[in-house]
Amino acid sequence: MALSTKIIKKRIRSIGNTKKITKAMEMVSAAKMRKAVNAVLSSRHYSKTAWQTVMNLVQKIDATHHPLLQPKEKIETAAIILISGNKGLCGGFNSHAVAKALEYSRELKEKGVEKQNWIVMGKKGGESLTRSKKNIELDFVKPDLIEGVADVLDLSKMMIQGYLTGQYDQVSIVYTDFTSPLKQEPMVKQLLPLTQSPDESLGQTAGTKEEKPSADTNEYIFEPDIKKVLNHFLPRLIEVQLYQALLESNASEHSARMMAMKNASESANDMIAELTLIYNQARQASITREIAEISGGKAAIEA
């Protein structure tokens, strides 16, 4: 019996150690999350305003003014950008994003888009896609610390180039939208062509929707001219949208990890409590038995 209490004690200690680790990871994630959430909330205004402005414009002007606005006649090749995390231990964060991406890929396939090129940002997403034998065309390194729009500059340049040269006929992005530390939702958003669909814009989660400034009757004038303005504006918009998606995913990852670690710490607590109970019972049982043996032995001698 002494052996079994020893084993239980060892196990309690080992769970205690795991708890220390998960607790520490929770604290680290909480700190990172706070930063990431601040970043995402502050840049939302910009990306939302930019998106609204363009959507406003798109309704007023002819799509022929800029190639990035023009949908291709037939969509043959689609590019799907998947933003995931570099590390695991964050609950369902990575697997949900990947599942959403694969679901979207199936949808595209049903629509007859056979050729799909994947662009991944984040190690975990890349690994899952490799396992499911997807055609990964580009693998970007997701920076652990997001410094600024410069982090997505190459990606956005390549996507715009790819769209203009006809390498892709459509570009979409799969990211995880940050709603609250408790709720993150994987989302798909079409980046190119910039169509008029009044879809959910990035970072515009339920409840934060604002009424669009209506400029129905107005004809816009462009200075110096429409081409120049769009040439400036549209690539910048793509950059900002990609950047926002990256920030949203980052905030989601840290909150998902924090929650996962919090749950792990709590489970460890529960397990320790349970095991302590078992340990005490075993200890008591062995003491009772020892006493019974002693008194039994004594009775035998006295008899």
Place this chain on the structure above:
Amino acid sequence: MSTNTLHFKIVTPEKIVYESDAKQVTVPTESGEITVLPNHIALVSVLMPGELVVVDSQPVYMAVSGGFIEVANNQITILADTAERAEEIDEKKAQEAHRRAQQLLTEARNKTDVDFSALSAKLEKELARLKVARRKKYRQ
């Protein structure tokens, strides 16, 4: 709809820098400086590095680098890459930054691998900041 005020808003990727009602707004654009008054026609233009002035009861000066401006229905929305209120700019630091940018640019002339246009854009931005910072001093 005809009113006598504009609603002005300037946002950068970091935050909403300033939001208020205004009687007139002067903006540096690619084709020169323009002043927007109430009931301006809908307009979209490219913002250049320079000095932005919002006049309500008192003028507010800001330094902006590149970006975009949209005017519609008496709403002015400015999407700037960076924007700073005059009060936020330290003139000494601005001067120093301007000098550094200039130096970098002269050094870059000899090298080809440096992105020259990025540096000249930086110089322009610093110049605009300096200008706005000086403006603050004269007013005091």
